[in-house]
Amino acid sequence: MAGPIVYHRGPDFPELLTGVVEDAKKLFPTQDELFLLSSSGSGVMEAAVVNTLSPGDRVIVAQAGNFGARWTDICNAYGIEVVSVDGEWGTSIGAERIAGELTADASIKAVLTTQSETSTGAMHDIPAIGQAVADHEALLIVDGISSVCAHPLDTAAYGVDVALTGSQKGLGLPPGLAVMTLSQRAAAAAENAKCPRFYFDISRYRASLSEGRGPSTLPVTLISGLRAALDLVENEGIAEVWNRHARQAGAVREAIWSIGLECFADSPSNALTAVSLPESIDGVELMQRLSQSYGAVIGGGLAHLRGRVVRISNLGFVTDDDIRFIVQALEETLAWMGYRFDRGSAIAAADKALG
Numbered sequence: 001m002a003g004p005i006v007y008h009r010g011p012d013f014p015e016l017l018t019g020v021v022e023d024a025k026k027l028f029p030t031q032d033e034l035f036l037l038s039s040s041g042s043g044v045m046e047a048a049v050v051n052t053l054s055p056g057d058r059v060i061v062a063q064a065g066n067f068g069a070r071w072t073d074i075c076n077a078y079g080i081e082v083v084s085v086d087g088e089w090g091t092s093i094g095a096e097r098i099a100g101e102l103t104a105d106a107s108i109k110a111v112l113t114t115q116s117e118t119s120t121g122a123m124h125d126i127p128a129i130g131q132a133v134a135d136h137e138a139l140l141i142v143d144g145i146s147s148v149c150a151h152p153l154d155t156a157a158y159g160v161d162v163a164l165t166g167s168q169k170g171l172g173l174p175p176g177l178a179v180m181t182l183s184q185r186a187a188a189a190a191e192n193a194k195c196p197r198f199y200f201d202i203s204r205y206r207a208s209l210s211e212g213r214g215p216s217t218l219p220v221t222l223i224s225g226l227r228a229a230l231d232l233v234e235n236e237g238i239a240e241v242w243n244r245h246a247r248q249a250g251a252v253r254e255a256i257w258s259i260g261l262e263c264f265a266d267s268p269s270n271a272l273t274a275v276s277l278p279e280s281i282d283g284v285e286l287m288q289r290l291s292q293s294y295g296a297v298i299g300g301g302l303a304h305l306r307g308r309v310v311r312i313s314n315l316g317f318v319t320d321d322d323i324r325f326i327v328q329a330l331e332e333t334l335a336w337m338g339y340r341f342d343r344g345s346a347i348a349a350a351d352k353a354l355g
């Protein structure tokens with residue numbers, strides 16, 4: 001990324017762009033068409049909505065957290081009617097509830113949900129939701145922004161019509177580049193979708209991609225970074241990347257359980273672990289101490305979970321030693337803050353799980 005800027009109208013760009021577009025398909029995996037947009041994750045969520053839906057459409061938003069709720073905000077902004085299938089933060093939405101709503105209302109055009117809910121660390125069971133949606137006309141649109149690279153999001157096997165991710169999560173890149181896949185059904189829906197759109201109009205991207213270009217200037221530096229990230233994934237093998245996330249998230253879970261703490265999520269994601277803190281420990285102070293004493297940055301609790309939960313991520317290119325480091329730092333800091341537990345048990349549990 002620190003190399004010279006590749007000229008986006010120059011002779012070398014089409015090969016770079018079409019190469020990353022093809023190789024990015026292996027991350028999900030998907031055989032569907034795939035587009036790179038210059039936006040953050042929320043931008044590609046909006047792109048998914050405006051390209052497949054029309055004002056007045058009815059959709060189901062299945063959510064139990066901050067990022068799932070964003071689907072509702074986007075739909076509201078475009079006059080799309082939302083049927084909420086929601087749950088307490090930390091839970092996962094049961095596919096049977098979605099199936100029930102779809103059966104009750106045949107006019108539902110799409111089901112929008114989140115694979116890994118980053119605010120709570122919970123996984124939604126996309127294969128099960130996909131099965132629930134498969135008997136109906138509705139499209140399945142899945143925010144995979146924090147799950148892609150940590151979990152498979154196999155669009156054909158799970159019945160996903162639109163899948164999304166962003167550069168700054170599992171790909172370990174700076175923010176600003178987003179990925180969207182579109183099934184044939186979703187592409188057909190885009191032909192009739194009436195939401196106003198220009199910058200995110202996928203037909204413009206499709207037309208330019210056929211010439212190896214973008215409809216406007218693409219973030220070429222991020223695309224060079226994506227080339228490097230995809231090469232790292234290719235070298236490790238995507239199945240091993242998923243295994244690594246499972247092993248490392250598993251080690252963090254074992255570590256916190258071993259000292260009497262709980263995961264906030266009923267069904268935890270392998271992208272991150274949200275840790276419920278005991279009453280006596282303030283999460284904001286814990287984060288500050290980790291940062292000041294160890295230079296370690298973890299996530300805080302969002303909204304009403306501020307101070308009550310901390311979120312430890314192993315998303316991207318994290319090493320097993322990084323996991324040992326954060327577990328050790330967490331142990332020492334919790335002990336320093338007066339939390340009582342068997343010292344050394346968290347790091348022992350993590351070590352054992354890492355193998």
Ligand SMILES: *Cc1c(COP(=O)(O)O)cnc(C)c1O
Nearest residue numbers: 040041042067116118143145146
């Ligand atoms: C980070 C994230 C988003 C939002 O992405 P931005 O890049 O901040 O717009 C949306 N959904 C999930 C699941 C995320 O983890």
